[in-house]
Amino acid sequence: MRAGRAHARCLLWYRRAVSTTIALPAALANDLAAIVGSDGIVTAPAALTVYECDGYTLERAVPRLVVLPRSTDEVARVLRTAWQAGVPFVPRGAGTGLSGGCLAAPAPLVVCTSRMRTIRAIDLPNRRLVAEAGVVNADVSRAVRSAGLQYAPDPSSQNACTIGGNVAENSGGPHTLKYGVTTNHLLAVELVLPDGDVVPLGDGIDDDGFGYDLTGVVCGAEGTMGIVTAATLRLVPMPEAVITMLGVFPTVAEATATVSAIIAAGIIPAALEMMDRTIVAAVEAAFRVGFPTDAGAVLIIEIDGAAAGLAEAAERIESLCRDHGASRVRRAADDAERAALWKGRKRAFGAVGRLSPSYCTQDGVVPRTRLPEILERIEAAAARHRLRIGNVFHAGDGNIHPIVLYDERHPDESVRALAAGREILLACLELGGSVTGEHGIGVEKMVELGLAFAPDDLALMQRVRAVFDPETRANPGKIFPTPGVCVERRSPGRRAAL
Amino acid sequence: MSADPASIGGVPAAVAARLAGVADDAPDARRALAVGGVVPALVARPADAGELAAVVAEVAAAGAALVPLGRGAHRDLGHPPTRYDVALVTSGLARVVDYTPADMTVTVEAGATIADLDALLAREGQWLSLEPPVPATTTVGGLLATDRSGLLAVSQGRIRDLVIGIRVVTAAGTAARAGGRVVKNVAGYDLMKLVVGSLGTLAVLTEVTFKVRPRPEVEHGLLLVAPTPAAAIALGRAVDGAFAVVADGALAASTSTRLVVRLGGGAAEVAARRERVMGLVARHRSTVACDAPAGTAEVAECFAALRDFPLAAGGDLVVRLAALPDRLEGLVCAALAALPDSAGTWCADVARGVVTIAASSGTPGSAARALTALVRVADAHAAHLVVERWPAPLATTVTVWHPRPLAFPLMQRMKAALDPAGVLAPGRYVGRL
Numbered sequence: 001m002r003a004g005r006a007h008a009r010c011l012l013w014y015r016r017a018v019s020t021t022i023a024l025p026a027a028l029a030n031d032l033a034a035i036v037g038s039d040g041i042v043t044a045p046a047a048l049t050v051y052e053c054d055g056y057t058l059e060r061a062v063p064r065l066v067v068l069p070r071s072t073d074e075v076a077r078v079l080r081t082a083w084q085a086g087v088p089f090v091p092r093g094a095g096t097g098l099s100g101g102c103l104a105a106p107a108p109l110v111v112c113t114s115r116m117r118t119i120r121a122i123d124l125p126n127r128r129l130v131a132e133a134g135v136v137n138a139d140v141s142r143a144v145r146s147a148g149l150q151y152a153p154d155p156s157s158q159n160a161c162t163i164g165g166n167v168a169e170n171s172g173g174p175h176t177l178k179y180g181v182t183t184n185h186l187l188a189v190e191l192v193l194p195d196g197d198v199v200p201l202g203d204g205i206d207d208d209g210f211g212y213d214l215t216g217v218v219c220g221a222e223g224t225m226g227i228v229t230a231a232t233l234r235l236v237p238m239p240e241a242v243i244t245m246l247g248v249f250p251t252v253a254e255a256t257a258t259v260s261a262i263i264a265a266g267i268i269p270a271a272l273e274m275m276d277r278t279i280v281a282a283v284e285a286a287f288r289v290g291f292p293t294d295a296g297a298v299l300i301i302e303i304d305g306a307a308a309g310l311a312e313a314a315e316r317i318e319s320l321c322r323d324h325g326a327s328r329v330r331r332a333a334d335d336a337e338r339a340a341l342w343k344g345r346k347r348a349f350g351a352v353g354r355l356s357p358s359y360c361t362q363d364g365v366v367p368r369t370r371l372p373e374i375l376e377r378i379e380a381a382a383a384r385h386r387l388r389i390g391n392v393f394h395a396g397d398g399n400i401h402p403i404v405l406y407d408e409r410h411p412d413e414s415v416r417a418l419a420a421g422r423e424i425l426l427a428c429l430e431l432g433g434s435v436t437g438e439h440g441i442g443v444e445k446m447v448e449l450g451l452a453f454a455p456d457d458l459a460l461m462q463r464v465r466a467v468f469d470p471e472t473r474a475n476p477g478k479i480f481p482t483p484g485v486c487v488e489r490r491s492p493g494r495r496a497a498l
Numbered sequence: 499m500s501a502d503p504a505s506i507g508g509v510p511a512a513v514a515a516r517l518a519g520v521a522d523d524a525p526d527a528r529r530a531l532a533v534g535g536v537v538p539a540l541v542a543r544p545a546d547a548g549e550l551a552a553v554v555a556e557v558a559a560a561g562a563a564l565v566p567l568g569r570g571a572h573r574d575l576g577h578p579p580t581r582y583d584v585a586l587v588t589s590g591l592a593r594v595v596d597y598t599p600a601d602m603t604v605t606v607e608a609g610a611t612i613a614d615l616d617a618l619l620a621r622e623g624q625w626l627s628l629e630p631p632v633p634a635t636t637t638v639g640g641l642l643a644t645d646r647s648g649l650l651a652v653s654q655g656r657i658r659d660l661v662i663g664i665r666v667v668t669a670a671g672t673a674a675r676a677g678g679r680v681v682k683n684v685a686g687y688d689l690m691k692l693v694v695g696s697l698g699t700l701a702v703l704t705e706v707t708f709k710v711r712p713r714p715e716v717e718h719g720l721l722l723v724a725p726t727p728a729a730a731i732a733l734g735r736a737v738d739g740a741f742a743v744v745a746d747g748a749l750a751a752s753t754s755t756r757l758v759v760r761l762g763g764g765a766a767e768v769a770a771r772r773e774r775v776m777g778l779v780a781r782h783r784s785t786v787a788c789d790a791p792a793g794t795a796e797v798a799e800c801f802a803a804l805r806d807f808p809l810a811a812g813g814d815l816v817v818r819l820a821a822l823p824d825r826l827e828g829l830v831c832a833a834l835a836a837l838p839d840s841a842g843t844w845c846a847d848v849a850r851g852v853v854t855i856a857a858s859s860g861t862p863g864s865a866a867r868a869l870t871a872l873v874r875v876a877d878a879h880a881a882h883l884v885v886e887r888w889p890a891p892l893a894t895t896v897t898v899w900h901p902r903p904l905a906f907p908l909m910q911r912m913k914a915a916l917d918p919a920g921v922l923a924p925g926r927y928v929g930r931l
Contacts, residue, residue, distance in 0.1 A: 445685075
């Protein structure tokens with residue numbers, strides 16, 4: 001009820017937010033070009049459209065100006081200049097975000113860290129690496145692989161997304177169940193405040209309670225506290241051994257029960273990923289990775305760690321799968337088979353494109369034990385809105401990604417798809433969960449954040465934001481629901497996703 | 499600071515009138531809750547979060563100040579409060595709000611003790627994979643406030659990694675929350691990080707949700723003896739994949755030193771790791787003093803003593819130093835050399851690069867000389883230094899956290915933003931925030 005009223009109050013076109021874009025002083029482009037060089041600035045309309053959105057495509061706003069600094073010093077001078085000109089800015093990495101966090105509205109200036117690609121230091125004895133914001137996630141692990149180390153957070157966009165963006169979004173990935181998310185691997189950051197001050201938060205020493213944990217606060221703040229220009233990352237040893245299994249189940253319910261049984265047995269897999277019949281069929285049609293298309297659900301289960309005892313753990317998992325109705329359990333025989341299984345999982349979204357002209361992915365979380373209920377609610381939402389919804393999700397974390405299939409050429413279908421997605425998020429809240437597990441609030445879920453938290457909770461968060469950004473210059477118009485800037489969405493927004 | 503409540507002024511009387519029912523001013527109760535030698539005028543014991551919020555609101559409205567306390571076990575940490583009218587005791591908030599073992603999350607009120615929480619989880623074969631000192635008198639709120647993660651942090655994560663949701667009362671007496679009860683959640687700011695380790699200076703915790711884990715199938719202890727502190731640390735640095743690696747010894751640089759390796763996991767994994775450690779022992783000129791499951795009396799006592807070391811070690815001066823892990827050997831050797839005449843013990847978390855030194859200094863004067871020497875050692879190794887215990891109520895000349903963090907101006911702004919009137923534990927934290 002409360003949700004319905006809140007949405008009813010939010011009946012403004014998103015274009016309105018775009019049209020209220022703050023003006024840019026004429027001299028600013030020249031002033032910024034003097035700092036970053038003429039090749040570090042984008043002003044041509046055609047070139048600017050590249051920056052009109054991230055992976056969340058419903059809302060688009062072409063920035064007026066994009067700046068590409070090469071160093072922390074350049075970021076600092078850019079922000080100082082913008083500060084003096086009274087111009088707010090939007091930080092951006094590779095633009096792979098999934099909630100519109102780097103939408104160039106209402107702020108017209110995008111500061112893109114993609115040219116800051118230096119790994120400043122690799123400290124193998126202490127298992128630390130200092131990466132600039134524009135370093136691509138996968139390049140961190142690549143840089144230390146020969147030493148037997150890796151950077152654990154592995155979002156599926158890891159070949160494109162940057163460390164700066166990972167810090168802003170507190171990114172996860174399929175292996176968060178065992179290894180945690182970005183914040184658990186972040187020892188310090190270098191932050192440029194909106195007025196251009198450069199502040200090192202933390203010094204890389206892994207100490208208890210040595211001043212407020214500002215690094216932890218900035219991580220996941222979606223660029224609303226300034227621009228993170230470098231991060232000190234924790235490296236972990238690569239596991240000695242990995243076993244990847246595929247469990248095939250007649251129904252989603254049986255697969256879900258298996259997930260609970262594995263956890264109850266005291267095993268924490270590195271990954272526990274589920275796909276339902278709709279997704280399995282799409283993946284198999286697209287890639288022929290060997291998923292049985294008559295299955296109600298498949299589970300990808302990966303365990304890793306010390307070689308000793310791993311095979312026994314795999315046997316336990318296999319017998320738990322069979323006990324819970326698995327028709328087949330297959331173990332990847334080698335790296336190639338493992339890669340094929342993961343290819344099927346990671347490309348599930350692309351495969352869905354074959355089933356439906358349009359689709360959108362939601363990101364919600366429920367306590368693991370409520371997975372059966374949320375899946376029923378998703379099915380009910382699909383029936384009520386006469387839509388197909390496929391499910392692919394991080395089952396171990398309770399992090400669901402329902403994929404709503406629709407046809408955007410039929411406006412009525414778009415509206416129904418949107419309504420179904422919203423219902424699913426509200427069901428997540430009702431079941432004690434969250435409206436986003438890893439994609440962030442951005443512009444997409446500002447209304448939903450207002451449903452998840454009380455005004456006093458959000459007021460406290462905004463007081464914390466003001467410590468870093470008293471004038472609301474860093475990524476304004478994101479995260480916090482602002483009365484009057486709500487958005488009426490007429491179609492769901494997401495194609496790319498994880 | 500005067501211990502005489504009358505010197506605190508007339509404000510507490512006004513507060514007291516409004517707090518009748520949850521607060522008392524019995525001298526014994528007040529004296530028992532002194533912090534840094536400062537005795538509060540009132541002791542408030544709210545029974546639930548609503549009462550607690552009302553107390554904070556009253557104290558704030560009266561322009562007074564409070565210090566939140568659980569059982570008070572950790573209150574030696576930090577500067578004396580610059581003002582302390584009301585001891586806000588949270589031990590009445592000790593309920594288990596939610597525990598669904600299959601979700602591996604537990605929500606408890608801030609006044610619950612770690613020992614009670616451990617017992618609850620153990621019944622389901624789970625544990626909060628933190629072992630803070632003195633669990634029987636450490637409350638959940640005290641654990642978060644002091645950020646004493648314990649020796650398992652290197653393998654199991656710190657407190658900041660295991661807290662997924664909080665409820666707090668702000669300095670104005672308003673209830674607020676952040677995070678939630680799910681293990682993966684990026685909705686809203688991560689205010690959990692801000693509260694952990696803030697020593698009660700930003701908000702009063704009322705409820706915490708933790709991630710918990712299945713208890714490892716097998717735990718094992720290896721108690722090794724190395725000829726010198728340097729050899730023990732070098733051996734410890736060679737051990738990988740342990741739950742904890744701890745060196746400890748006496749404050750005499752030449753003595754042999756113990757290295758405790760704690761292993762955990764599946765039986766086969768633990769056996770394989772044990773073999774590997776045994777292979778390292780001879781190469782590091784060390785010997786095995788004990789090799790037994792964690793439940794064995796000798797091992798269990800050793801683990802408990804190491805866990806409690808920061809609070810239970812003898813001596814009137816306790817100083818903690820933290821550096822990059824590969825600097826630990828040099829740091830420990832320099833620290834021992836800097837305290838040639840001191841009696842006492844030290845204990846180092848080898849994998850994290852942290853060493854805690856407990857010495858008998860005798861007088862604040864000799865403690866000050868020892869501290870000066872240790873500050874020099876810390877600076878030479880780019881280490882953090884924290885004074886965790888001092889022979890007397892802390893003098894204003896003692897800096898508890900050294901050096902001052904580079905982001906200190908932002909920390910000042912944070913304190914000013916969340917507690918502008920200085921209601922919450924004023925003056926207690928880094929740089930007297």
